[in-house]
Amino acid sequence: MTNDALERLERAIEAVSSVVDPEIPAVSIADLGMVRTVRLAADGAVEVDLTPTYSGCPATDLIKQQVEAALAAAGLSGSRVNLVLSPAWTTDWITEEGRAALRRCGIAPPPRRGEAETPVACPHCGSEDTEELAPFGSTPCKALWRCRSCREPFHRFKCL
Amino acid sequence: MTTIRVEETPHLTAILRLADTALVLSHRLSEWCGHAPMLEEDLALANIALDLLGQARLLYQHAAELEGKGRTEDDYAYLRDAPQFRNYLIAELPRGDFAFTIVRQTLFSAYFHPFWRRAANSTDRTLAAVAAKAEKELAYHLRHAGAWLVRLGDGTEESHRRTREALDALWPYTGEFFEVDAVSRAMIEAGVLPDPEALRPNFEETVDRLLREAGLPRPPAVWMQSGGLRGVHTEHLGHMLAVMQHLQRAYPGARW
Numbered sequence: 001m002t003n004d005a006l007e008r009l010e011r012a013i014e015a016v017s018s019v020v021d022p023e024i025p026a027v028s029i030a031d032l033g034m035v036r037t038v039r040l041a042a043d044g045a046v047e048v049d050l051t052p053t054y055s056g057c058p059a060t061d062l063i064k065q066q067v068e069a070a071l072a073a074a075g076l077s078g079s080r081v082n083l084v085l086s087p088a089w090t091t092d093w094i095t096e097e098g099r100a101a102l103r104r105c106g107i108a109p110p111p112r113r114g115e116a117e118t119p120v121a122c123p124h125c126g127s128e129d130t131e132e133l134a135p136f137g138s139t140p141c142k143a144l145w146r147c148r149s150c151r152e153p154f155h156r157f158k159c160l
Numbered sequence: 161m162t163t164i165r166v167e168e169t170p171h172l173t174a175i176l177r178l179a180d181t182a183l184v185l186s187h188r189l190s191e192w193c194g195h196a197p198m199l200e201e202d203l204a205l206a207n208i209a210l211d212l213l214g215q216a217r218l219l220y221q222h223a224a225e226l227e228g229k230g231r232t233e234d235d236y237a238y239l240r241d242a243p244q245f246r247n248y249l250i251a252e253l254p255r256g257d258f259a260f261t262i263v264r265q266t267l268f269s270a271y272f273h274p275f276w277r278r279a280a281n282s283t284d285r286t287l288a289a290v291a292a293k294a295e296k297e298l299a300y301h302l303r304h305a306g307a308w309l310v311r312l313g314d315g316t317e318e319s320h321r322r323t324r325e326a327l328d329a330l331w332p333y334t335g336e337f338f339e340v341d342a343v344s345r346a347m348i349e350a351g352v353l354p355d356p357e358a359l360r361p362n363f364e365e366t367v368d369r370l371l372r373e374a375g376l377p378r379p380p381a382v383w384m385q386s387g388g389l390r391g392v393h394t395e396h397l398g399h400m401l402a403v404m405q406h407l408q409r410a411y412p413g414a415r416w
Contacts, residue, residue: 055293056214085218086289134200135304136207140214144200160296 004038008076012046013038015074019066022059023139026105029063033093036084046071046079051089054140054160091160102157108145110159122147123154132156162412164231172226173246174347175287176236177389179219180247183237184397186212187266187404190369191255195349201258204304208265211297214386215290222286238408242398244389249388250333252397259322262308266370269302271337274362278354287352306370312372320375327371328379335384337363 001009016038017030029035029050036049039111048067052060071079091110093104099109103123111117119128126147134144142155164173176307189209196202220233242246250268255261279291312319338356347353371378387393407414 054211054214055218055290056210056212058210078275086285086292088289088292134203134301136200136204138203140207140210158300160293 001040005044008046009038009040011074012040012071012076012079014047015070017074019063019070022062022096022101023065023141023142024105024107026099027098029067031095031101033089033095033098036061036128041080045077048081049084050081051087051093052083052085053089053147057140059139064151085128089160090152091157092155106152106154108154108156110157118147120156122150122152124152125150162239162242163244164235166227166236166240166244169226170346171284171350171352172223173343174353175219175223175226177246177248179216179223179236180245181251182212182216182219184247184400185264186210186216186244186252187400188251188253188255189261189265192261195260205261208301208304211294211301215294215297218290222290223368224285234408238405242294242393242401244391245388245393245397245401247388247397248333248336248389249385249394250330250336252300252388252394252400253330253333254396256326256329257310257322259319260326260329262305262312263323263326265301265305266309267330267334267367269305270366270370271334271359273302273366274359275354275356278359282353283351296383302366306366307327309370309376310374313371313376323374326374331379332382332385336386336388339386339389341389353380 016035017028019029021027021029021032032053034050034053036051038046038048041047048071050064050067052061058081061115064083067081068079071077071081090113092113094109102109107121108120108123113126120130121128122130122145125147127147129148130145131148132143133146133153137144137155141160145156146153166176168176186209189205189212193202193209196205217233223236224231224233233382237362250264253260253264257265273295276291276295280288281294282288282291309323312323314320335399338360340356344353344356348355368378
């Protein structure tokens with residue numbers, strides 16, 4: 001790879017990494033595990049593969065547009081952004097940094113594969129004395145919970 | 161822009177059956193928006209509708225690839241008439257009361273959860289990818305509907321009566337899940353679709369367990385409704401499409 005190509009690729013990765021989830025702006029799409037690959041195609045254009053999260057997530061199209069806009073703003077015109085269904089996204093792809101960022105904005109991260117569904121630690125005070133208020137929340141990825149220790153309600157990221 | 165004519169192959173028909181079922185049920189659920197008995201259920205039903213709509217979109221996109229005529233997901237949703245829809249009849253029945261909706265979601269999810277789990281091994285890679293996610297979504301829907309079925313069946317006299325009536329009304333529509341015609345036979349043999357007969361034990365076990373917990377009797381074997389898969393629908397689908405397709409019919413090609 002030439003220096004110029006390498007520089008373009010680095011710029012592309014930086015641009016893609018700057019895009020955040022419009023519903024949870026504290027978490028980047030990279031930390032959500034949505035970015036599969038960033039590469040230079042044979043024709044020199046940047047190509048990005050994204051994995052959509054929940055089947056019906058209305059943010060998917062917006063995220064795709066934001067990635068295209070970020071690449072264009074980085075001077076990488078003619079970039080292509082693909083939505084790739086297989087392998088299917090799972091909440092296990094959320095990075096450690098992503099899980100920490102979710103907690104910081106009051107959302108309990110999902111259990112990892114093989115982990116029990118409960119107890120759920122309160123993202124505010126850490127207490128495990130919590131209860132589910134409603135299995136569905138304000139977005140397709142979240143359920144509504146409440147902490148019995150600090151009395152604060154919180155969202156919980158649903159396991160997928 | 162008029163009604164499109166889809167040249168159906170067995171593979172395309174199989175995908176449209178799944179896509180249409182998800183879309184039509186999604187629409188019925190979305191009719192609850194602002195009308196559910198409580199805010200949490202308003203959110204829940206809207207979220208389930210959204211999951212099904214997402215599944216329908218991915219399946220229609222796949223149908224467009226299979227057909228290869230440059231169509232979009234919207235063409236299939238908005239530019240076909242009722243006889244061209246291939247959905248299971250259970251999906252199109254009017255939303256009824258809350259008990260009816262819960263019983264329908266329970267029966268539907270009790271079948272489609274194991275369906276998608278098996279379809280995740282489909283030889284159709286795109287279908288397998290849709291299935292991998294749909295399976296987890298349906299598991300969540302089933303848990304939600306099942307919990308409500310038990311609360312309603314084991315609740316007040318009124319909730320028990322309504323749930324039982326809904327169960328009796330919906331049971332004859334469960335036969336279609338297990339219907340196999342030449343199209344599905346070919347797709348089962350090609351490894352695209354799971355054989356519904358293999359899903360029956362799982363479906364029955366789930367339904368029996370929930371009905372027992374809810375204190376509801378298993379409906380007796382009755383004559384089963386049929387027709388949706390070949391485009392013979394109840395009178396309700398046409399009315400639903402009139403609402404759902406109104407904008408594209410009144411303002412062809414409208415975009416926003």
